[in-house]
Amino acid sequence: MDAKELEKQAAEVGEWVAMREAKGEAFLRDVNVDGVDMTPYEDKVIVDVGCGPRPFVEFYPARAGFMLDCCMREYQRERLLQPETPKKALCVDCMAERLPLRTGAVDHVFSINMLDHCYDPESVVAEFRRVIKPGGWIHLNVDIGGEATPCEPIVFTEERLDAMFAGLQLVYKDRGTPSHPGREAMVIRVYRWADEAALTASEPSSEVPVGKDVSVVERSLQYLACPVCRGPLQWKSDLLCEACDHTYPIEDGIAMLKPA
Numbered sequence: 001m002d003a004k005e006l007e008k009q010a011a012e013v014g015e016w017v018a019m020r021e022a023k024g025e026a027f028l029r030d031v032n033v034d035g036v037d038m039t040p041y042e043d044k045v046i047v048d049v050g051c052g053p054r055p056f057v058e059f060y061p062a063r064a065g066f067m068l069d070c071c072m073r074e075y076q077r078e079r080l081l082q083p084e085t086p087k088k089a090l091c092v093d094c095m096a097e098r099l100p101l102r103t104g105a106v107d108h109v110f111s112i113n114m115l116d117h118c119y120d121p122e123s124v125v126a127e128f129r130r131v132i133k134p135g136g137w138i139h140l141n142v143d144i145g146g147e148a149t150p151c152e153p154i155v156f157t158e159e160r161l162d163a164m165f166a167g168l169q170l171v172y173k174d175r176g177t178p179s180h181p182g183r184e185a186m187v188i189r190v191y192r193w194a195d196e197a198a199l200t201a202s203e204p205s206s207e208v209p210v211g212k213d214v215s216v217v218e219r220s221l222q223y224l225a226c227p228v229c230r231g232p233l234q235w236k237s238d239l240l241c242e243a244c245d246h247t248y249p250i251e252d253g254i255a256m257l258k259p260a
C-alpha cells in the first residue's frame with residue numbers, strides 16, 4: 001500500500017473519531033433497520049464492503065455475515081466498533097480491490113457510500129462481480145458529481161456507473177441527498193446477476209454446521225479466500241493459506257486479510 005492510501009485511511013478514521021466526538025457514542029450504534037423485510041436475507045451470505053465501524057450486517061439473519069473495511073483494525077483500536085459486533089459478524093481488515101472471499105460465495109454485497117472512497121473503483125466492482133453467486137445481489141449507494149476530496153477521490157457520473165455494472169440486471173434505481181457535502185446526489189441502485197443458465201447451477205454446499213455454538217471464524221472459513229492467490233484458508237490461531245502459505249493473523253478479533 002502506498003503512502004497516499006495510508007494517508008487516506010488515517011483521514012477516514014479521523015473523520016469517524018470526529019463524528020463520534022461531535023454526535024456522541026450513540027451515533028455509531030444508530031443504524032435503523034426497522035421495517036426492512038429480512039426474509040430475503042435468511043440463511044444467506046452477506047458482505048458489507050467498506051462498512052465503516054457502525055454495526056449493520058449483524059442485524060441480518062445471515063448464515064454468515066462479513067464486515068470488510070481497509071480501516072477495520074484502526075476502528076477497533078479507536079474503540080469505534082461496538083464490542084458485540086466482531087462476535088456476530090466476521091470483521092475483516094482488507095482491501096476492496098482484492099476481496100478475501102471465494103469466487104461465487106456471496107448472496108448479497110452491500111456497497112454503501114464507499115465506492116467514491118476508492119482509488120480504483122473499477123477493480124472493486126470487478127471483485128463484487130467475482131464474489132457474488134448466480135442470482136446474487138449488489139446493493140449500491142454512492143454519491144455522484146461534485147468535487148474530489150482526500151477521502152472521496154473519485155467523482156462519478158451515472159454513465160460511469162452504468163459501464164461498471166453492465167450486464168447485471170438493474171432491479172431498483174433511485175436518487176437521494178448526497179452523503180457528503182459538495183456532491184450532486186446520492187445514487188441508489190440494486191443489481192442482480194440474473195443469468196438464467198447460471199441460476200440453475202447447483203448451490204455450493206455448506207460443510208460447517210451453523211448454530212450459536214459455532215464461532216464466527218469457524219462459520220466464515222468456508223467463504224474466505226487468500227487475498228493473494230485466492231486459495232482456501234485454514235484456521236489455527238492465525239489464518240493460513242493452504243496454497244501459498246501466507247499467514248494472516250487475527251488481532252483483537254479482527255481478521256487481518258490485506259494482501260502482503
Ligand SMILES: [Zn+2]
Pocket residue numbers: 226227228229230231241242243244245246
Ligand atoms: Zn495464498
